[in-house]
Amino acid sequence: QRIILNANLKEVYILASIREVAKRAGVAACTVSRVMNGTASVAPETRKKIEYAMRELDYIPNELARGMFRQRAGIVAMLVPSIRHPFFASLADCIENQLFFRGYKLMLCSTSGETEREREYLGFLKSNIVDGIIMAVSSLDREEYAALEKPVVMLDYYVNDSIPLVTADHRMGGKLAAEEFIRNGCRLVLHLCDEEKADRVVSFESHLELERILGEHGIESRRISISWNSPDMEVYTEEARRLLREYPEADGVMAADMVAAAFVNAALESGKKVPGEFCAVAFDGTYAADMNGRELTSVVQPVEKMAEKVVEIMARLLEKQRPKETDVRIPVTLRYGKTT
Secondary structure, three states, rough: OOOOOOOOHHHHHHHHHHHHHHHHHHOOHHHHHHHHHOHHHHHHOHHHHHHHHHHHHHOOOHHHHHHHOOOOEEEEEEEOOOOOOHHHHHHHHHHHHHHHHHOOOEEEEEOOOOOOHHHEEEEHOOOOOOOOOOOOOOOOHHHHOOOOOOOOEEEEEOOOOOOOOOEEOOHHHHHHHHHHHHHHHOOEEEEEEEEHHHHOOOHHHHHHHHHHHHHHHHOOEEEEEOOOOOOHHHHHHHHHHHHHHHHOOOOOEEHHHHHHHHHHHHHHOOOOOOOOEEEEEEEEHHHHHHHHOOOOOEOOOOHHHHOOOOOOOOHHHHHOOOOOOOOOEEEEEEEOOOOO
16 A cells, blocks of 8 residues: 555545445445445445455555545654653553544654654644644743644643643652651652753652752752663663762662662662662652562552543544643652562
């Protein structure tokens, strides 16, 4: 099969394929179209002839080409920094299920933190390849997102009041983590984040809240920058070893699941008791929070609820309806493990 992108040729290609089926079945091309699209009732005997002809010709309707012709693809794209990242993988899985339930397919795109790659994927919106985009990345200027003319839902990044935002309540997550470190008697807590995006993402609120509450209780904290674009357990573990050598007095860490697990491994290697001499609070609570056979105490982002809300808003936008909410912060929870 071919996908013809020239708008002047799309209809010719699609109708030619339908005509082949129509000729074999001995019916009009419009009757075949009605069977494929379900737009009108067709006599059972005629439907059988058409279905038999389609099987004989091994004809598979090109949904992408048909979508381009109708200016509706039935596909929603989701842009993530990395498909390998446990949080984005888990969230994408839930979003795909929600979209499928509503009759849409998911196109998952990994930008690897590259601005130009993100910009190229956004170009899909200017064609009819996808109907809307769910953004879990935010390397472009706000103006570029605001200029998009098709449905967009942002995850963790505020653009303006017109573009819906769905995120976890990160300030609440920072509070829960801080209270757990206080309860465990920690004196120096390391927390790892991507500082380059500090002014761009809502999730940075968890770090600000952690610092504020720990500071009020006389507990030191160190904010350390780390990139999430290429999750690699070996790299994270080596970085954890280095940081524990640099901060030997550190007795707590808050980080994404894989990074927190790496710190637990490094702390155990250095002879520290976990918990007791070192505590870890993972932030996300995905399957990766149990990677080393020791379940981490975790601030759990509710990916299923987030996915449900994201798709609910996207569906309303695709139906040309106003979302009921445009700034959604979903509560997080603390799940106790064996690291505090």
